Amino acid sequence: MATNTLSRPALRLKGSVADIPARRKRAPLSRILATVIVAVLAVAWLIPFAWATLTALKSETEAASTPISWIPASGFTLDAFTKVLGSGNIPTWTLNSLFTSAAITAITLVISASVAYAISRIDFRGKDLLMGVIIASIIVPPPVLIIPLFQQMQSLNLIDTYWALILPQVIHSPMVFVLKKFFDQIPRELEEAALMDGASRLRIFTTIVLPLSRPILAAVAIFVFIGAWNNFLWPFIATNDSSLLTLPVGLQTIKSAYGIQYAQNMASALLAALPLILVFLFFQRQIIKGVATTGLAGT
Amino acid sequence: MSTVRIPAPTGEPAPAAPPAKTSPGKRSTARLARPRSRRDNIHGWAFSAPFLAFFLMFLVWPMISGAYMSLTGKSLTGANSGFIGLANYAEAFGDSDMWRSLGNTLYFTLISTVPLVVIALALAALVNMGLPAQWLWRLSFFSPFLLASTVVSLFFAWMYNPELGLFNDVLVKLGIPPVAWLNDPAVAMWAVVIATVWWTVGFNFLLYLAALQNIPQQHYEAASLDGAGGWRQFFSISLPQLGPTTVMIVILQILASLKVFDQIYQITAGGPGGATRSIVQYIFEAGFTGYRLGYSAAISYIFFGLILFIALVQVFITRKRSA
Numbered sequence: 001m002a003t004n005t006l007s008r009p010a011l012r013l014k015g016s017v018a019d020i021p022a023r024r025k026r027a028p029l030s031r032i033l034a035t036v037i038v039a040v041l042a043v044a045w046l047i048p049f050a051w052a053t054l055t056a057l058k059s060e061t062e063a064a065s066t067p068i069s070w071i072p073a074s075g076f077t078l079d080a081f082t083k084v085l086g087s088g089n090i091p092t093w094t095l096n097s098l099f100t101s102a103a104i105t106a107i108t109l110v111i112s113a114s115v116a117y118a119i120s121r122i123d124f125r126g127k128d129l130l131m132g133v134i135i136a137s138i139i140v141p142p143p144v145l146i147i148p149l150f151q152q153m154q155s156l157n158l159i160d161t162y163w164a165l166i167l168p169q170v171i172h173s174p175m176v177f178v179l180k181k182f183f184d185q186i187p188r189e190l191e192e193a194a195l196m197d198g199a200s201r202l203r204i205f206t207t208i209v210l211p212l213s214r215p216i217l218a219a220v221a222i223f224v225f226i227g228a229w230n231n232f233l234w235p236f237i238a239t240n241d242s243s244l245l246t247l248p249v250g251l252q253t254i255k256s257a258y259g260i261q262y263a264q265n266m267a268s269a270l271l272a273a274l275p276l277i278l279v280f281l282f283f284q285r286q287i288i289k290g291v292a293t294t295g296l297a298g299t
Numbered sequence: 300m301s302t303v304r305i306p307a308p309t310g311e312p313a314p315a316a317p318p319a320k321t322s323p324g325k326r327s328t329a330r331l332a333r334p335r336s337r338r339d340n341i342h343g344w345a346f347s348a349p350f351l352a353f354f355l356m357f358l359v360w361p362m363i364s365g366a367y368m369s370l371t372g373k374s375l376t377g378a379n380s381g382f383i384g385l386a387n388y389a390e391a392f393g394d395s396d397m398w399r400s401l402g403n404t405l406y407f408t409l410i411s412t413v414p415l416v417v418i419a420l421a422l423a424a425l426v427n428m429g430l431p432a433q434w435l436w437r438l439s440f441f442s443p444f445l446l447a448s449t450v451v452s453l454f455f456a457w458m459y460n461p462e463l464g465l466f467n468d469v470l471v472k473l474g475i476p477p478v479a480w481l482n483d484p485a486v487a488m489w490a491v492v493i494a495t496v497w498w499t500v501g502f503n504f505l506l507y508l509a510a511l512q513n514i515p516q517q518h519y520e521a522a523s524l525d526g527a528g529g530w531r532q533f534f535s536i537s538l539p540q541l542g543p544t545t546v547m548i549v550i551l552q553i554l555a556s557l558k559v560f561d562q563i564y565q566i567t568a569g570g571p572g573g574a575t576r577s578i579v580q581y582i583f584e585a586g587f588t589g590y591r592l593g594y595s596a597a598i599s600y601i602f603f604g605l606i607l608f609i610a611l612v613q614v615f616i617t618r619k620r621s622a
Binding site for chain 1: 339340341342343344345346347349350351353354356357358360361362364365368373422425426428429430431434435436437438439440441442443445446447448449450453454455457458460462463464465468497502505506508509529554557558560561565579582583586587592595596599600602603606607610
């Protein structure tokens with residue numbers, strides 16, 4: 001390796017003049033080709049959205065007629081959307097999803113950040129064991145817990161409440177690990193100075209550590225929120241009352257109730273997809289960065 | 300700690316530092332590094348307590364009560380035939396439906412993990428070639444990941460519709476006979492895989508793109524000066540550099556695919572004839588449509604055993620490779 005690096009400057013001097021025209025010619029061509037391939041795939045990736053949108057804008061008879069057409073002969077209509085919004089519970093379910101996901105995210109952030117801070121900074125008896133147990137728990141697949149959790153929620157009389165939706169979803173062991181690693185990198189000098197001035201641990205945590213950790217807290221929040229917003233299995237089991245369902249679970253009941261109302265099915269799906277897609281359009285950079293930093297820590 | 304450590308990398312011999320300057324630093328270091336005090340013990344556990352409470356109540360306790368439940372004949376109707384030892388496990392190991400669901404799950408894991416890793420890598424490598432409008436590609440490939448499984452399932456069930464669906468319409472126009480996407484046992488799992496790839500490949504794509512952008516640009520510059528072309532650079536620089544990322548993505552993908560439930564349940568409901576029923580769906584059905592919580596808990600633990608086994612194999616393989 002060392003010799004390689006040393007020989008490079010010499011190579012550059014020798015080859016650069018002759019190489020540059022050749023490389024300039026080659027690079028754009030392959031780049032154009034790559035752009036075309038990626039563009040075709042990107043369009044293919046958008047087809048399900050486009051097809052769902054066009055279907056939702058048709059009348060039911062038009063949506064169910066053969067041969068299928070992209071542009072309906074009788075023109076576009078908003079009937080499906082008005083029917084779904086008028087009769088269905090989609091606004092209620094959206095609010096339920098918003099409330100439970102926000103609560104899950106807030107509780108997860110508070111409890112994960114404080115345990116991660118303790119493990120990163122405070123020298124207490126048993127902390128290695130605690131970290132070991134938290135890391136080991138990453139391997140437990142949530143579906144294994146649904147039967148005993150259902151039983152537990154039933155005996156606590158919490159089935160069909162927001163509590164049943166929120167409480168079991170706030171344990172995100174990989175996120176504790178992600179936060180601990182971030183706290184480890186914050187220089188200790190600031191905290192030491194504050195400690196010498198007699199500040200309490202809690203004060204140091206809330207006024208020094210947390211403000212410095214905004215990027216990682218945002219990343220964790222985004223990751224947890226998306227997961228909670230889209231979670232299906234547990235909310236599907238924990239709630240039956242139509243007014244308490246989250247959006248994904250509510251949509252499942254619509255599908256069985258509407259049967260062959262294709263335009264209305266697609267209108268509901270699009271309305272359900274809308275909030276997160278809008279959020280994504282506005283916060284694309286933060287969301288992508290957040291997923292890239294927390295993603296490998298575990299889903 | 301850090302006040303001692305900082306001079307070290309600069310190469311200065313630490314003991315030679317002026318004694319007058321280090322004394323305040325030393326005192327604060329001593330404060331933080333002192334042996335465990337009662338106060339630290341109390342503070343540490345106080346900060347850990349909220350997480351620990353949730354952890355014990357909603358993870359540890361269900362693990363224990365589930366393990367016990369798997370040894371009983373507990374039913375959703377409240378009836379309980381009491382402690383029956385390992386009878387549920389014995390029954391499960393002789394249950395052909397359980398084995399079939401397990402087989403379906405492994406099959407899905409195999410045929411979904413390969414495209415979810417390979418396509419993600421290919422897309423990331425293409426986009427990373429310095430294409431214009433990076434945000435646009437990320438938007439297209441990643442946005443499906445933000446959809447709920449129910450939305451994805453509604454989209455694809457509609458496109459798989461035998462007469463009115465987009466897929467068969469395209470096939471017929473190309474002169475290919477239509478396919479019974481969701482009613483042919485040989486095709487249904489592939490239909491689910493196509494939907495799954497569309498839905499989640501953007502996540503792995505983002506992870507790969509981030510990893511590619513972390514590779515120092517000098518590596519490529521040096522290689523191109525040495526005359527290495529695009530393909531050569533990809534295979535001898537990018538791929539080896541992506542090794543650790545790939546190992547992590549594959550592990551996470553396998554563990555995620557083994558837990559498949561949502562999209563299968565919603566698109567095919569496990570059909571036709573149980574051809575796509577996953578093990579998680581079998582757990583769900585044994586408990587909530589068969590009312591047999593004890594039996595369902597036993598299958599949960601068999602599934603957990605499988606996950607543990609695969610995780611241990613992966614730890615073993617990655618250890619061996621890195622050694």
